[in-house]
Amino acid sequence: MNHSLSSDTICALSTAQGMGAIAVIRVSGKRALEIGSSVFSKSLEDVASHSAHFGRIRTVAGEIIDEVLITVLREGQSFTGEHTIEIACHGSQFIQQQILQLLLERGCRMAEPGEFTMRAFMNGRMDLSQAEAVADLIASESKRAHEVAMKQMRGGFSNELKDLREKLINFASLVELELDFAEEDVEFADRTQLNQLIIEVLNYVQRLIQSFALGNVLKNGVPVAIVGAPNTGKSTLLNQLLGEERAIVSNIAGTTRDVIEETLNIDGILFRLIDTAGIREDAEAIEALGIERSHQKIKQAQLVLIMSDYSQTASNSEGHQSMNELEATDWSNRLAEQFPDKHFLVVGNKADLRATKDPSTSGLSTTSFLPISAKTGAGMDELKKWLVDQVMGDFNTQTDTIVTNARHLDALHKTAESLEKAKWGLDTNVTGDFVAMDIRQAMFELGTITGDISTEDLLGNIFSKFCIGK
Secondary structure (H helix, E strand, C coil): CCHHHCCCCEEEECCCCCCEEEEEEEEECCCHHHHHHHHECCCCCCCCCCEEEEEEEECCCCCEEEEEEEEEECCCCCCCCCCEEEEEEEECHHHHHHHHHHHHHCCCEECCCCHHHHHHHHCCCCCHHHHHHHHHHHHCCCHHHHHHHHHHHCCHHHHHHHHHHHHHHHHHHHHHHHHHCHHHCCCCCCHHHHHHHHHHHHHHHHHHHHHHHHHHHHHHCEEEEEEECCCCCHHHHHHHHHCCCCCCCCCCCCCCCCCEEEEEEECCEEEEEEECCCCCCCCCHHHHHHHHHHHHHHHHCCEEEEEEECCCCCCCCCCCCCCCHHHHHHHHHHHHHHCCCCEEEEEEECHHHCCCCCHHHCCCCCCCEEECECCCCECHHHHHHHHHHHHHCCCCCCCCCCCCCHHHHHHHHHHHHHHHHHHHHHHCCCCHHHHHHHHHHHHHHHHHHHCCCCCHHHHHHHHCCCCCCC
16 A cells, blocks of 8 residues: 555545445545535535535536435544545446546545555544454454454553553653663662563453454354264254254255355354264265365364264164264263364253153253254253353453454564563563563554554555455
């Protein structure tokens, strides 16, 4: 992105490409009101900010292109901080192109990806983490993802980071001041308080780092693999959770030959359910390929539901194709050792057919086993609760700051590393200049998140990933 052109007046389509009822074209820059007036049936240069005006847009030859509604947002009161007009026209692609072409002829240039948001950052309307949250807000597909992006866009994350930086700045300044009085052996910064502050900031930074696992799945969806032996009801469970007949259900083992993926929103979290082929040893060639894909999906999933046949008991399961809960639990334990970063739950399906009813098994009987009936829907509420609990942990999207951006995560890791060095320096009585250096480095890394410290290359990389018109 060429920032030397930031004084230009830019324009772009801000609504989705294609035909619709209406489209919105945004114009921003010093000449926005002048250029808008030159194509509109009335002058916009002296009208009040946040006012809307109905009229016609005409070609140079006087031909009417469309009847439009133009909203005027004056400098300092707009998203970008510059004079801005938003032209709401009819959604014909021909009309959109005609208006854009007319604006270009009158002195606008087409905006680059993310340039409107970049100008908002450059003009102090938001900091860098807030600007990046705009992209997350646009891409949010669930309530939880929306909550996290909205909190960041409104400055919650930024304010917390600024508080941390100010605390570190105060102590770093005192430590550096001591260097000017090294011969007098004066101590301005209380080492005990500084050590306590570093521990406090370090704990908070590590908590933010831990939140990224949640933020990442809220942003991209939670992959959930449904695995197990043939004929345990994996496809029936998928259909029950979705509330529709998405997968073919049959009592013939091996019906599911390939992986089926569907999305499900539970309590504002988007889960990506993956129904896999039944895993068994004596599969034919095509089914065996589906089983191999099942193993791959287990590797990709964050949560794994291992289906077992709860209608069986250990004594009557011999020779049966399906696994009972004991066999499934053993398999789950082995998988947990292989994939310690994943959460496994053995789901005992067909509880409605179990010969011996144990009233104590209603709901979650253990932390790793849940009896259900995918056919009748029994146990679905408990299953959904388990899925949500595994994702959320002890975080609350409404009150806690959740990190969703990989760039922020990298900066937080570097911040933690510098704070660890500063703490080691205090513990081992390293001279103040080295401690101050590590604290300054931690402050620098925190500053890169909010944009208090930024480079043109960094800004170009961030905003180039935005859509045009935003």
